[in-house]
Amino acid sequence: MAAGEEVLVVGAGVVGASVAYHLTRLGHERVTVLDSRGPEALPGSTGLAPGFVGQLSATPELAVLAKDGVATYRALSAAAADEPAFWQVGCLEVATTEERLAQAHQDVAHGRGLGIEARVLDAAEAVALAPALVDAERALGALHIPSDGAADPAALTRLLVAAAESAGARFRWRTPVQALEADRGRLVGVRTGTTGELLRADRVVLATGIWGPVLAAGVGVRLPMVDVQHPYVFTAERPELDDTPIDAPIVRYPDHAVYTRRHGRRYGLGSYAHRPLPWEPSATRDSAEVPFQEADFGSALAEARRLVPAFRQASPGRRLNGVFALTPDELPLVGPVAEVPGLWVAEASWVTHAAGVGRQVAAMLLETGRPAVDPARLAPGRFDHWSDRKVHEAALGHYRGIYDAH
Numbered sequence: 366m367a368a369g370e371e372v373l374v375v376g377a378g379v380v381g382a383s384v385a386y387h388l389t390r391l392g393h394e395r396v397t398v399l400d401s402r403g404p405e406a407l408p409g410s411t412g413l414a415p416g417f418v419g420q421l422s423a424t425p426e427l428a429v430l431a432k433d434g435v436a437t438y439r440a441l442s443a444a445a446a447d448e449p450a451f452w453q454v455g456c457l458e459v460a461t462t463e464e465r466l467a468q469a470h471q472d473v474a475h476g477r478g479l480g481i482e483a484r485v486l487d488a489a490e491a492v493a494l495a496p497a498l499v500d501a502e503r504a505l506g507a508l509h510i511p512s513d514g515a516a517d518p519a520a521l522t523r524l525l526v527a528a529a530e531s532a533g534a535r536f537r538w539r540t541p542v543q544a545l546e547a548d549r550g551r552l553v554g555v556r557t558g559t560t561g562e563l564l565r566a567d568r569v570v571l572a573t574g575i576w577g578p579v580l581a582a583g584v585g586v587r588l589p590m591v592d593v594q595h596p597y598v599f600t601a602e603r604p605e606l607d608d609t610p611i612d613a614p615i616v617r618y619p620d621h622a623v624y625t626r627r628h629g630r631r632y633g634l635g636s637y638a639h640r641p642l643p644w645e646p647s648a649t650r651d652s653a654e655v656p657f658q659e660a661d662f663g664s665a666l667a668e669a670r671r672l673v674p675a676f677r678q679a680s681p682g683r684r685l686n687g688v689f690a691l692t693p694d695e696l697p698l699v700g701p702v703a704e705v706p707g708l709w710v711a712e713a714s715w716v717t718h719a720a721g722v723g724r725q726v727a728a729m730l731l732e733t734g735r736p737a738v739d740p741a742r743l744a745p746g747r748f749d750h751w752s753d754r755k756v757h758e759a760a761l762g763h764y765r766g767i768y769d770a771h
């Protein structure tokens with residue numbers, strides 16, 4: 366697209382912010398980002414995520430996007446001494462079964478093929494790296510990926526917004542988009558909810574996370590993604606901890622679908638060991654946090670608390686149920702929508718992959734060289750021949766298996 370053409374990005378979570386960041390870095394200044402939120406609050410999925418950034422993936426495209434995430438977040442965080450947003454603390458994937466330990470050895474070779482260094486530690490080495498998080502009784506060993514890290518997704522988004530803004534992007538806060546506006550099949554802009562004003566643009570990039578399907582449906586587009594609920598719980602503040610954000614690797618237990626990390630004075634953990642719970646997005650709900658489902662999450666979280674040493678004696682703290690989006694093949698939806706010229710999407714991406722997704726969108730929009738991932742692999746229309754039911758079942762089927770994909 367030409368330098369003078371206007372790009373409107375709808376959504377300023379980590380994905381929309383990353384799209385604006387990369388567009389402006391490539392020299393495109395006519396970028397406006399609209400969000401119903403204010404500049405500080407992050408009511409979408411980004412504001413709820415504990416920020417694990419893991420690169421080893423069964424899907425090579427996800428590994429490419431995640432490696433971009435690590436490199437970009439490290440650089441951004443290093444340049445912002447007053448607001449660190451990423452810590453390269455590594456990740457331990459603890460094996461509690463012989464099968465997982467054997468898998469860990471295979472993962473070392475797989476990682477090498479993807480350019481990600483990893484090695485298998487014995488149980489004592491793993492405990493020494495994260496004594497509060499590794500179960501010394503059950504660990505048989507662990508896969509250690511030193512270059513993985515932990516982000517503060519809200520701080521990261523603020524850094525991306527600030528960098529995009531200083532390079533010329535405009536952010537219009539408290540500006541809900543009511544509808545995408547098409548004329549004779551081509552997208553011409555968006556209509557905002559506050560005033561009903563039509564904001565014209567040459568391209569509109571939808572980056573509204575779990576709300577993506579709502580706006581897309583208004584112009585007859587089905588986005589092949591399913592929103593799911595996910596529990597994350599904290600301990601109360603621990604007397605032995607100070608304000609250091611994180612000082613040990615993120616620890617995952619793939620055999621139990623549990624992951625855990627330090628958050629300053631508290632520890633947090635999440636579990637996927639429950640039946641997947643879809644969530645129907647609605648335009649009227651403005652937060653990705655939904656009521657906690659004790660009946661569905663209770664036993665999975667009780668098992669996770671028994672597994673992670675830091676949780677065994679600790680008083681419980683905040684608990685949340687956050688919604689994020691899944692696709693049938695675990696890859697995000699990135700690129701132009703074939704049936705509505707002018708409409709682009711950057712949807713169903715994790716924090717981990719948001720830097721790579723923003724870079725991919727910017728490179729494709731501005732036609733600057735070859736994008737890092739084959740656009741066909743991320744094309745929003747790649748499931749057009751699938752029924753709604755098949756999309757739904759395949760996407761939900763990956764919920765517990767997120768361990769092997771991300």
Ligand SMILES: Cc1cc2nc3c(=O)[nH]c(=O)nc-3n(C[C@H](O)[C@H](O)[C@H](O)COP(=O)(O)OP(=O)(O)OC[C@H]3O[C@@H](n4cnc5c(N)ncnc54)[C@H](O)[C@@H]3O)c2cc1C
Nearest residue numbers: 376378379380401409410411414417542574687715716717
């Ligand atoms: C509990 C939980 C744990 C997670 N853990 C991890 C993790 O460890 N690692 C990881 O990488 N990912 C994790 N994720 C996933 C990750 O948080 C999301 O995939 C990611 O944040 C999505 O970013 P986004 O920018 O697409 O969406 P969002 O952050 O939801 O942003 C969308 C934005 O669009 C705006 N918006 C929506 N509709 C409109 C409209 N009509 N008009 C204007 N603005 C609108 C919203 O206000 C919002 O600011 C987790 C998610 C949850 C909920």
